[in-house]
Amino acid sequence: MAANKKLLFLPGDGIGPEVMRQVRRVIDWMDRKRKITFDVSEGLVGGAAIDAHGVPLSDATLAEALAVDAVMLGAVGGPKWDNPTDYTKRPEAGLLALRKELGLFANLRPAVVFDALVDASTLKPDVIRGLDILIVRELTGGVYFGEPRGITDIGNGERRGVNTQVYTTSEIRRVARVAFELARKRGNKLCSMEKANVMESGLLWRQEVTKLHQEEFQDVELSHMYADNGAMQLLKNPKQFDVIVTDNLFGDILSDEAAMMTGSLGMLPSASLGAPDANGNRKALYEPVHGSAPDIAGRDLANPCATLLSFAMCLRYSFNLDEDAKLIERAIQNVLGGGMRTADIMAPGMARCSTTVMGDSILRELDKVAS
Secondary structure (H helix, E strand, C coil), X not given: CCCCEEEEEEEECCCHHHHHHHHHHHHHHHXXXXXXXXXXXXXXXCHHHHHHHCCCCXXXXXXXXXXXXXXXXEECCCHHHCCCCCHHHCHHHHHHHHHHHCCCCEEEEEEECCHHHHHHCCCXXXXXXXXXXXXXXXXCCHHHXXXXXXXXXXXXXEEEEECCCCCCHHHHHHHHHHHHHHHHCCCCEEEEEECCCCCHHHHHHHHHHHHHHHHHCXXXXXXXXXXXXXXXXXXXXXXXXXXXXXXXXXXXXXXXXXXXXXXXXXXXXXXXXXXXXXXCCEEEEEEXXXXXXXXXXXXXXXCCHHHHHHXXXXXXXXXXXXXXXXXXXXXXXXXXHCCEECHHHCCCCCEECCHHHHHHHHHHHXXXXXX
16 A cells, blocks of 8 residues: 655654654554555654754754654753753754744643553542543743843843743634644633733733633633642642643643653653644644653663654544554553553562563554454
8 A cells, every 4th residue: 555644753862762663663563454554754853963963953854844744753862962052952952943843833742541550640549540631732932932032141240041931812822722622522621721910921821712712612611720720730639620721831841740640751642733734734743751761771671652652643633543543542551451561660560571572562462452
């Protein structure tokens, strides 16, 4: 079957190549067992690109990312490339450039507690059992991109660091629209989080989300919450939430908090989506939430589940292959239920395994759930 689904793999740094290798194995399985073929190319990003090209994202790789249907990314960064005097040459600058140039303004971060991992969370089991929430984070605006920014010498031995929090109506409405649409497909509840009590950008955020709700999404239950209270409520009663929408800075913090409630960053996927084109297709990048974990890189110890779950999101949001996405999710759930664990989610009485063995187990389970 001719491949018409184009993917760009950017394994990146640290454990990125190891976990991305397991996605390759699942793609091969889909080709054999599901007759679904992908045209996969591979490029460099982050520290690997710095070593090869002197920049964290080359023009050629960016051009390829713009040409494919979706990008799968592993991880970027590591102490080898730490260079705080020049942020444009840090590995993370490659990821930020991808997000910006592809127009990936909506970051989807699900926080789902698998039944088999309830005890892995630091929260009480009754608080997080059955948790299934989705955080939608604005990704290309706010304080990470606002101008002016920088560090200046103001004399007398003093320096000033400035970052600017700025949002426009269109930036707020487009990410809120994605969140409302996703809420309609889930529990039909959306909570918008900001700091409207002390920040003008937060007040504008609340006003614009409210206006959009009144204009287009009155069937969705909308609530508002200050982001600091939202952080507390995520720990106190997380199951009150269905979909949360928030800005770039608060989304960065709140999504990591929600991730750790599930027990391990090694289990959390993400998707970053752009605006739909005339055919309804979006530029998209999928990546695990965890970092490059240089301390275990090359040792076959990393948990590949977050990356495989990110690929499941890719199947769902970029290729409308929801049934196949569910197969991957079910296979992972079953493997964990059978007691297989990588080091990050290890528990007494479970079977500790490597990255490769976890991949082997998931492939065997895919054979079962797909039969």
